[in-house]
Amino acid sequence: MSGWIEVIAGSMYSGKTEELIKRVRRSEFAKLKTQVFKPKLDNRYHETKVASHDQNQIQAIPLEHITDVWDFLNHDTQVIGFDEGQFFTFELVQVCRDLAARGLRVIVAGLDMDWKGQPFEPIPTLMAIAEDVSKPRAICTTCGNLASYTQKLRGSGSQIEIGSQDNYEARCRLHFKPQIEDQVISQVPLNPVLLR
Numbered sequence: 056m057s058g059w060i061e062v063i064a065g066s067m068y069s070g071k072t073e074e075l076i077k078r079v080r081r082s083e084f085a086k087l088k089t090q091v092f093k094p095k096l097d098n099r100y101h102e103t104k105v106a107s108h109d110q111n112q113i114q115a116i117p118l119e120h121i122t123d124v125w126d127f128l129n130h131d132t133q134v135i136g137f138d139e140g141q142f143f144t145f146e147l148v149q150v151c152r153d154l155a156a157r158g159l160r161v162i163v164a165g166l167d168m169d170w171k172g173q174p175f176e177p178i179p180t181l182m183a184i185a186e187d188v189s190k191p192r193a194i195c196t197t198c199g200n201l202a203s204y205t206q207k208l209r210g211s212g213s214q215i216e217i218g219s220q221d222n223y224e225a226r227c228r229l230h231f232k233p234q235i236e237d238q239v240i241s242q243v244p245l246n247p248v249l250l251r
C-alpha cells in the first residue's frame with residue numbers, strides 16, 4: 056500500500072491538535088497501529104502526551120531531533136502523527152517523504168504562519184508536497200469572524216517562543232497586526248525561548 060502525507064495547518068486555537076488526535080483515534084478504532092511524536096521543547100502540558108487546548112490527550116513521544124524518529128519507530132506502525140511540526144527542523148520534510156515512501160500515512164499538525172504573519176517552515180513546504188491539506192480556522196477574538204492569524208500580545212521578538220495561552224490570540228486578517236501588540240515585555244518569567 057502506498058503511503059501519503061496530510062497536513063493540518065493553521066493559527067493557534069484553530070483546533071489543529073484536536074484534528075490530529077481525532078484522525079489518530081479513528082485509525083485506532085480501525086485497529087491500525089499508530090504513533091505520535093512531538094518536539095521535545097513543547098512541554099507545556101504532559102511530557103509524553105499531545106494535548107489540545109481542551110485537554111483532549113493522546114500519548115506522544117517527545118523527540119529532541121526529528122531524525123530521532125527512526126530510533127522510536129515501531130516496525131508495524133501504519134499511521135504516524137507529528138504535532139507542533141513548526142518546531143521541528145526542516146529535515147521533517149525529508150522524514151515525512153521517507154515515511155510515506157515506506158507506506159505510512161503521515162499526519163503533520165502545525166502553525167503555517169508565525170506571529171509576524173510570515174510562512175513558518177517547514178509547514179509551508181510540507182503543505183506543497185502533501186496529498187491532503189486542511190486549514191482549520193480559529194475565531195477572531197476582536198470581531199468573532201473566522202481567523203487565520205496568531206496575534207502576539209506580549210513576550211520577546213523571537214520567532215519561536217513557547218508561551219502560555221495568554222501571550223497569543225487568534226485574529227482575522229483585518230485585526231491581525233504583525234507586531235507585538237502592547238510592546239510591553241512581560242514581567243512574568245517566560246518559558247524556554249528557542250532561537251533558530
Ligand SMILES: [Zn+2]
Pocket residue numbers: 195196197198199200226227228229230
Ligand atoms: Zn477580526
